[in-house]
Amino acid sequence: MTINAAFELGLFDECRKLLELHKENTENSDWHYFNHKTIRTAAKVGSFDLVLYIIDRLKIASDPDDPSEGMEVDNDGDLLIYKAHALLMTGQREKALSLYRQQINDTSLDWKNEIKNDFAAFRWLGFPDTEIAAIENELQLESINVYTRPDDETNTVLAEPYIGKWQYEANGYRINWEIKDNYLLCHYLFQTQETDSDEWMDNDIAVTRYRFKRMDNQTLMEEYNVRSNVLTVNEVTLIGNDELQVKSIENGKISIYKRVKE
Numbered sequence: 001m002t003i004n005a006a007f008e009l010g011l012f013d014e015c016r017k018l019l020e021l022h023k024e025n026t027e028n029s030d031w032h033y034f035n036h037k038t039i040r041t042a043a044k045v046g047s048f049d050l051v052l053y054i055i056d057r058l059k060i061a062s063d064p065d066d067p068s069e070g071m072e073v074d075n076d077g078d079l080l081i082y083k084a085h086a087l088l089m090t091g092q093r094e095k096a097l098s099l100y101r102q103q104i105n106d107t108s109l110d111w112k113n114e115i116k117n118d119f120a121a122f123r124w125l126g127f128p129d130t131e132i133a134a135i136e137n138e139l140q141l142e143s144i145n146v147y148t149r150p151d152d153e154t155n156t157v158l159a160e161p162y163i164g165k166w167q168y169e170a171n172g173y174r175i176n177w178e179i180k181d182n183y184l185l186c187h188y189l190f191q192t193q194e195t196d197s198d199e200w201m202d203n204d205i206a207v208t209r210y211r212f213k214r215m216d217n218q219t220l221m222e223e224y225n226v227r228s229n230v231l232t233v234n235e236v237t238l239i240g241n242d243e244l245q246v247k248s249i250e251n252g253k254i255s256i257y258k259r260v261k262e
Contacts (some may be wrong), residue, residue: 003041008207008226010184012045019047023054036078040229043082043118044125051086055079077103081114085122088131097138104139112141120144120231124224147233148211148222153184158212158219162236166244166257174200177257179210186210186223212236220249 003022006015019042026034034054042051084099103111119132123146136143159181166177176189188206193199208223222233237245244257 003038007041007045008185008209010209015041015045016047019045019050023050039079039082043085044121044226046089046125046127048086048089051082052090055083055086077106077109077111078114081111081118085118088135089127093131093134097135100135100139112139115139116141116144117229117231120146121224121229124148124222124231126150144231145233146222146231147215147220148213152211152213155212156181158214159184159210161238162212162221162244165260165262167260168246168255168257170255175257176260184209184211221246 001011001014001018003015003018006012006018019038022034022038039051039054042048042054080099080103084096084103087093087099088096100115104115115135119136119141120143122132123129126149133143135141159179163179163181166179168175168177172193174191174193176191178187179185180187186206186208188204188208189202190204190206191200192203194201206225207227208225210221210223213220213222218235219237220233221236222231224231233249235247235249237247239245239256242259242261244259246255246257247253
């Protein structure tokens with residue numbers, strides 16, 4: 001099993017073991033490298049000491065497909081943000097704050113939004129809120145609402161009516177959606193229809209981890225896309241047995257999914 005597969009499946013203990021093994025291999029060879037995704041995964045499973053060790057001492061590939069050349073951390077904004085996260089979570093708030101401010105002043109990218117997404121993911125994953133809130137206050141960051149915590153994954157009764165395969169289709173665009181019960185995963189297959197044809201072409205695949213929660217007479221489905229690092233929340237309502245209304249909490253958009261019968 002790969003590091004990223006273990007993370008996507010929620011096998012965080014296994015993921016941490018694989019990260020340590022990869023660290024040993026990197027230390028003892030000329031061709032093992034860490035890349036951005038692996039460093040991000042280390043942060044998301046709480047291995048912040050390892051993140052600092054990797055960034056400060058080990059080899060990081062500038063191109064995961066061709067790791068023949070390492071890269072300078074000081075010239076890479078993503079790595080500096082993850083270094084800041086690791087400093088924050090290991091009790092080094094002032095050093096972290098200095099790096100956050102340095103990156104926010106870099107206008108080449110909306111680093112505030114990147115930091116907000118990471119903080120939302122950290123809260124969703126159950127990390128302590130005190131340090132995150134302190135940085136949000138210092139940087140005047142508006143936090144992203146997070147409705148669920150890891151304990152909500154134990155409430156599988158709410159999820160049961162929605163488990164199965166669903167499909168949404170509109171304007172030459174189709175989403176095949178499978179809610180699974182084994183690891184609280186959703187698999188999405190995005191398809192587009194070829195012009196003047198009945199053929200559908202696979203366009204993209206996404207994997208999300210999800211949780212359900214009942215709030216204010218609403219059933220909320222909160223999803224964390226482990227690949228794109230984006231947290232979304234929808235209100236979901238069953239219409240009979242074969243239709244599912246999905247309403248975005250962010251913008252109110254409503255989509256109707258049809259149940260795909262086996």
